[in-house]
Amino acid sequence: xxxxxxxxxxxxxxxxxxxxxxxxxxxxxxxxxxxxxxxxxxxxxxxxxxxxxxxxxxxxxxxxxxxxxxxxxxxxxxxxxxxxxxxxxxxxxxxxxxxxxxxxxxxxxxxxxxxxxxxxxxxxxxxxxxxxxxxxxxxxxxxxxxxxxxxxxxxxxxxxxxxxxxxxxxxxxxxxxxxxxxxxxxxxxxxxxxxxxxxxxxxxxxxxxxxxxxxxxxxxxxxxxxxxxxxxxxxxxxxxxxxxxxxxxxxxxxxxxxxxxxxxxxxxxxxxxxxxxxxxxxxxxxxxxxxxxxxxxxxxxxxxxxxxxxxxxxxxxxxxxxxxxxxxxxxxxxxxxxxxxxxxxxxxxxxxxxxxxxxxxxxxxxxxxxxxxxxxxxxxxxxxxxxxxxxxxxxxxxxxxxxxxxxxxxxxxxxxxxxxxxxxxxxxxxxxxxxxxxxxxxxxxxxxxxxxxxxxxxxxxxxxxxxxxxxxxxxxxxxxxxxxxxxxxxxxxxxxxxxxx
Amino acid sequence: xxxxxxxxxxxxxxxxxxxxxxxxxxxxxxxxxxxxxxxxxxxxxxxxxxxxxxxxxxxxxxxxxxxxxxxxxxxxxxxxxxxxxxxxxxxxxxxxxxxxxxxxxxxxxxxxxxxxxxxxxxxxxxxxxxxxxxxxxxxxxxxxxxxxxxxxxxxxxxxxxxxxxxxxxxxxxxxxxxxxxxxxxxxxxxxxxxxxxxxxxxxxxxxxxxxxxxxxxxxxxxxxxxxxxxxxxxxxxxx
Numbered sequence: 001x002x003x004x005x006x007x008x009x010x011x012x013x014x015x016x017x018x019x020x021x022x023x024x025x026x027x028x029x030x031x032x033x034x035x036x037x038x039x040x041x042x043x044x045x046x047x048x049x050x051x052x053x054x055x056x057x058x059x060x061x062x063x064x065x066x067x068x069x070x071x072x073x074x075x076x077x078x079x080x081x082x083x084x085x086x087x088x089x090x091x092x093x094x095x096x097x098x099x100x101x102x103x104x105x106x107x108x109x110x111x112x113x114x115x116x117x118x119x120x121x122x123x124x125x126x127x128x129x130x131x132x133x134x135x136x137x138x139x140x141x142x143x144x145x146x147x148x149x150x151x152x153x154x155x156x157x158x159x160x161x162x163x164x165x166x167x168x169x170x171x172x173x174x175x176x177x178x179x180x181x182x183x184x185x186x187x188x189x190x191x192x193x194x195x196x197x198x199x200x201x202x203x204x205x206x207x208x209x210x211x212x213x214x215x216x217x218x219x220x221x222x223x224x225x226x227x228x229x230x231x232x233x234x235x236x237x238x239x240x241x242x243x244x245x246x247x248x249x250x251x252x253x254x255x256x257x258x259x260x261x262x263x264x265x266x267x268x269x270x271x272x273x274x275x276x277x278x279x280x281x282x283x284x285x286x287x288x289x290x291x292x293x294x295x296x297x298x299x300x301x302x303x304x305x306x307x308x309x310x311x312x313x314x315x316x317x318x319x320x321x322x323x324x325x326x327x328x329x330x331x332x333x334x335x336x337x338x339x340x341x342x343x344x345x346x347x348x349x350x351x352x353x354x355x356x357x358x359x360x361x362x363x364x365x366x367x368x369x370x371x372x373x374x375x376x377x378x379x380x381x382x383x384x385x386x387x388x389x390x391x392x393x394x395x396x397x398x399x400x401x402x403x404x405x406x407x408x409x410x411x412x413x414x415x416x417x418x419x420x421x422x423x424x425x426x427x428x429x430x431x432x433x434x435x436x437x438x439x440x441x442x443x444x445x446x447x448x449x450x451x452x453x454x455x456x457x458x459x460x461x462x463x464x465x466x467x468x469x470x471x472x473x474x475x476x477x478x479x480x481x482x483x484x485x486x487x488x489x490x491x492x493x494x495x496x497x498x499x500x501x
Numbered sequence: 502x503x504x505x506x507x508x509x510x511x512x513x514x515x516x517x518x519x520x521x522x523x524x525x526x527x528x529x530x531x532x533x534x535x536x537x538x539x540x541x542x543x544x545x546x547x548x549x550x551x552x553x554x555x556x557x558x559x560x561x562x563x564x565x566x567x568x569x570x571x572x573x574x575x576x577x578x579x580x581x582x583x584x585x586x587x588x589x590x591x592x593x594x595x596x597x598x599x600x601x602x603x604x605x606x607x608x609x610x611x612x613x614x615x616x617x618x619x620x621x622x623x624x625x626x627x628x629x630x631x632x633x634x635x636x637x638x639x640x641x642x643x644x645x646x647x648x649x650x651x652x653x654x655x656x657x658x659x660x661x662x663x664x665x666x667x668x669x670x671x672x673x674x675x676x677x678x679x680x681x682x683x684x685x686x687x688x689x690x691x692x693x694x695x696x697x698x699x700x701x702x703x704x705x706x707x708x709x710x711x712x713x714x715x716x717x718x719x720x721x722x723x724x725x726x727x728x729x730x731x732x733x734x735x736x737x738x739x740x
Binding site for chain 1: 578600617619652679
């Protein structure tokens with residue numbers, strides 16, 4: 001069953017503010033100024049069109065009342081409505097911006113047949129003050145087409161033809177509709193009049209269903225499946241404490257926090273979940289809300305661990321006249337099987353788990369401080385490794401070639417060195433780095449690494465890398481940027497990039 | 502009246518058991534490796550970190566697959582660069598977790614948390630200079646954590662003076678000319694370091710030239726300028 005809420009934004013506004021007979025419009029901001037997004041019946045009879053500029057509409061209807069629209073609010077309302085619509089079927093899906101799809105397979109007899117189901121749905125939507133068009137069809141595409149372009153409350157039987165519907169009933173992009181109109185294809189039936197090969201060739205480069213009428217036609221007729229994303233109600237674990245007396249002292253707050261985390265741990269344990277993100281909100285007497293957020297490296301419901309991590313974030317808290325309500329919620333949870341709790345005493349005896357250790361480091365040092373290297377497909381040494389969160393899974397990558405010797409440590413930025421050489425493109429003899437002169441006794445190279453032309457500018461110079469050892473045995477990785485006379489700058493410069501083992 | 506005299510020895514706490522070490526013939530890698538070691542090294546070469554990794558690998562169990570932690574403070578990062586995965590020893594490459602701490606205090610906190618973690622094979626720290634935070638008390642805290650949880654710690658002190666510390670082994674390391682490779686004698690070969698053990702709890706101090714050949718640690722005593730010491734010239738892992 002497809003439900004099209006023909007005037008969702010206006011209905012929502014009228015539910016909130018009351019129905020007024022005066023012309024009224026909701027606005028959306030565009031690059032060229034405010035634009036009409038939705039209008040009520042009075043404005044429509046006055047000649048205002050949705051999509052027109054506000055100034056044009058004012059010229060037509062000078063007493064038009066306007067208000068900014070709220071697309072995010074409409075979307076949230078639609079999500080709630082999708083959950084409510086599950087009274088007519090086991091699952092429902094959103095059809096943004098203003099539609100719903102409900103799976104009513106095998107349900108209709110509970111309402112006395114398809115007609116009864118449609119009448120029931122229309123009546124209940126009307127009671128809520130929403131104007132809607134409804135249709136029931138074997139496929140989601142056909143139901144959508146009938147709801148938007150068919151007769152009111154249509155029930156589609158497999159024998160009925162949909163040929164008389166306009167091509168816009170295929171849920172196509174405006175650009176594709178324009179193409180079809182220019183081709184003279186106005187009705188769905190016209191498409192079956194054209195040879196399928198010709199249409200397939202005309203739209204061969206588009207894979208998106210919204211831009212390819214053949215895919216939409218097959219979805220309408222049920223020849224290809226069309227997966228929909230059902231809406232599921234998910235409840236956020238939330239615990240809170242109302243305090244008899246506002247608290248102003250840290251020790252009391254720590255006690256409250258311990259209670260909250262213990263409650264949260266019990267709640268999560270019941271759902272076999274662990275928290276990845278936790279929000280602590282503290283309401284002060286003077287109406288201000290303090291919030292602290294915590295993210296964990298792995299799902300956890302260890303109350304002592306969480307309380308300890310939060311305690312580090314509460315040091316700069318200003319309680320003012322006191323805190324009267326504390327609320328802890330877990331917006332992001334992951335499944336976590338039941339296991340023996342990692343008691344603080346056990347941690348003391350056997351050590352902490354890696355995820356707990358990383359959480360503690362994250363809480364004190366920040367998110368970016370603790371990371372792990374990951375190889376990356378690039379020739380340039382400084383791009384050949386990337387830094388990921390420590391517990392992120394390692395992706396597949398190709399190893400370095402075994403005969404390439406790489407330094408143990410890489411400087412964050414290659415440091416320029418002054419080099420004495422026999423010939424400009426030959427081996428270096430001596431160099432000065434950080435105020436110290438190094439005599440080169442052994443060297444291996446060059447290993448030439450060309451710039452990555454597919455992402456860098458044309459004037460970037462190639463690099464010749466040398467692995468060198470000085471008279472005292474210190475081993476370095478140096479490179480010369482460019483060649484003499486390569487036309488990309490003057491005399492090549494030398495840099496020291498890595499320290500070898 | 503005669504009092505039963507209790508011998509004082511009855512009150513003494515039992516001494517911790519130590520690995521049996523044949524003192525005069527000890528050399529790096531022959532068991533009894535320090536759990537808390539300090540390596541003093543110059544910041545403009547990687548010998549400190551390389552020696553720490555070589556010693557840690559030498560003491561590691563075969564088939565070890567736990568992660569390891571490398572903590573650097575900001576000054577150490579700026580002076581000595583950050584670890585480069587393709588250049589790490591192959592056995593350690595994929596298990597590194599790196600911590601870039603802003604201050605020495607944060608680095609010490611990270612080291613201690615790492616030592617308390619049972620899922621880490623060993624911990625390497627790199628702290629530049631002689632910061633106030635790294636006092637004898639801080640070093641003692643680290644030593645106690647190491648002994649309690651059994652996770653080895655190698656603390657690299659870049660450009661630092663030899664201050665007070667409770668580390669069980671204290672090394673001074675700098676680069677030594679590498680061994681000539683077999684084929685291209687003009688190229689740098691397997692890395693070698695001059696390592697001086699200047700303070701150790703269980704061993705006599707000594708000087709060695711340590712080298713890392715095919716990821717095994719070799720030691721040659723340089724006490725008498727004898728580079729080809731027969732006893733030391735074989736892989737230590739084999740004993």
